[in-house]
Amino acid sequence: MRLSFNMKFNAGLDGILNTQNKMNRAQDQLTKQTRILTPADDPAASAKVLGLDQNLEQVAQFQNNSVLLKNNLALEETVLTNMRTSIDKARSLAIAAGNGAYTENDKKAVAQELKNIQVELLDLMNTRNAEGGYIFSGFQDKKQSYSFNQATGIYEFQGDDGQKALQISPTIALPGNDSGKMVFENVDARFKTTAAVISAGGATAAEVSVTDQSQFDAFYKQAYDSLTPANNDFSVALTAPSNYEILQNGVALVPPVTGAFVADAPIQFNGLTITVSGAAAVPGQVDFSLQPPEKKNILTTIGEFITALETPGLTNFEFNEAISDTITQVTSSASNIDSFLSTIGGRVNVLDSVFGTNEDLTINNKSYRADLSEVDYAAALTEITKQEIALEAISNTFVKVSGVSLFDYIR
CATH class of the missing domain: 1.20.1330.10 (f41 fragment of flagellin, N-terminal domain)
Known part of the structure; x- marks a missing residue:
């Protein structure tokens, strides 16, 4: 087979270019710190690296x-x-x-x-x-x-x-x-009641106050009826000769709450203290109600107390x-x-x-990614050195071969 000058030239040039490409690829791997420059280099590892990067x-x-x-x-x-x-x-x-x-x-x-x-x-x-x-x-x-x-x-x-x-x-x-x-x-x-109101009889004064807040709170949470407001109305019914009974919405409690009435003596009822004054209080009745529950922020609470402190004559x-x-x-x-x-x-x-x-997950994923894609620096440097030597040898050969023609042999 005859080898033309062009064939020898192209073969030598292809060898130089291929060697140069291999060296450039190894240099790119070092520069980019990865052995996978394109997905085609390792399709399976490339897909895993993409998933790890997203994660x-x-x-x-x-x-x-x-x-x-x-x-x-x-x-x-x-x-x-x-x-x-x-x-x-x-x-x-x-x-x-x-x-x-x-x-x-x-x-x-x-x-x-x-x-x-x-x-x-x-x-x-x-x-x-x-x-x-x-x-x-x-x-x-x-x-x-x-x-x-x-x-x-x-x-x-x-x-x-x-x-x-x-x-x-x-x-x-x-x-x-x-x-x-x-x-x-x-x-x-605070859960509390309305002021006491004398609705019948000759009592001269009546007062209801919360004296055990925790006991009253427990009673209030159980007794307050938001659906039937009348069930929040309570009365102290005073009957002759000297008795009292606590009623809810006009009906006796179960079990009944009764006792002997003495003017000005406290009546204890679920954390409330009720006092009724007046020799002619019996027969008679004192009413009070559970106030509806409400919410108050701390600013309003303090504001109301400031008002009370600044109001003389309370x-x-x-x-x-x-x-x-x-x-x-x-x-x-x-x-x-x-x-x-x-x-x-x-x-x-x-x-x-x-x-x-x-x-921990990040460390593990980075380690796995490195195993899949990171370049082996020693191998890459060896590859560059090897390709540099090969390139030099091919280049020298190419120069010598490309300079020879038929006329050299005739001479």
């Missing part, structure tokens, strides 16, 4: 979400802890105000302290996060959580009950906030009722905050656990 990207997003959630929860925890301290101060002031020795000036001084606490609490309840959102406003975090309504004289919640959850694993999403509607609004005001009964309302409601507010602090702690524990699991 690593997803886990990285989960980890970013975890960091964001933890920061938000840490902020809320700090705010609620500071609120707890302020509420404890308010409770101490309310207890001290009930010692019976405070003058009107003393009460005004306490009122001023409570105003300062109220401002502190309002500021904390309107806390914003790093993005400028109000942390207790739910989904409506561009709205200020609380503001004072001049018309009603109370502090009103302006957000909603939304919780913003973020995914921290394929199956777990955790809320990074708690709405003020649940933390501050979902707090029962009877001892009225002032003591204000103190009881305040102590009960600030205690309930504190308990609700404690409950949410506990919930936050639980979420943080889950976050830490899942974060650690995701870190």
Whole structure:
């Protein structure tokens, strides 16, 4: 077979180019730190690497979400802890105000302290996060959580009950906030009765007061009837010669609650103390009712007590009722905050656990990815050296061969 000059030239050039391509490929593997430059290099490994990359990207997003959630929860925890301290101060002031020795000036001084606490609490309840959102406003975090309504004289919640959850694993999403509607609004005001009313007989005065709040609370929760309001009406029926019986909606209780009546002597009934005065009280009747349940936030509770402190001429009964309302409601507010602090702690524990699991998963996936795709540096360097030597040899041969023609042999 005759070998033309073009055939020899092209064969030599192909050898140079092939060797150059092999060397370039090895250099690309080193530069890109992967042995798989195209899916065709290893289709099975390439598909696995693609899946691992997607998984690593997803886990990285989960980890970013975890960091964001933890920061938000840490902020809320700090705010609620500071609120707890302020509420404890308010409770101490309310207890001290009930010692019976405070003058009107003393009460005004306490009122001023409570105003300062109220401002502190309002500021904390309107806390914003790093993005400028109000942390207790739910989904409506561009709205200020609380503001004072001049018309009603109370502090009103302006957000909603939304919780913003973020995914921290394929199956777990955790809320990074708690709405003020649940933390501050979902707090029962003190359960109590209406004032005693003398509806029959010659009694000169009658009074009903809660003297054992926990006992009355248990009775109230069992007895209050939201469907039939008349069942919330109670009476002390006084009959000759000197007896009393407690009635509910005009009907005797089961079992009956009866006893001997003595004017001005206390009648005990499920945490209530009822007193009726007057020698001509028998026969007669004194009525009272269970007040409907209501919710009050801590700002409104403190505001009402400030009003009581600044109102001169309140009877001892009225002032003591204000103190009881305040102590009960600030205690309930504190308990609700404690409950949410506990919930936050639980979420943080889950976050830490899942974060650690995701870190381990990331390490394992990166290790597996490296086994599938990372270049063997020693092998790649050896390949480059080998191809460089081959390229030099082929190039030298090509130069010599391409320079030879038939005329060289004739000569």
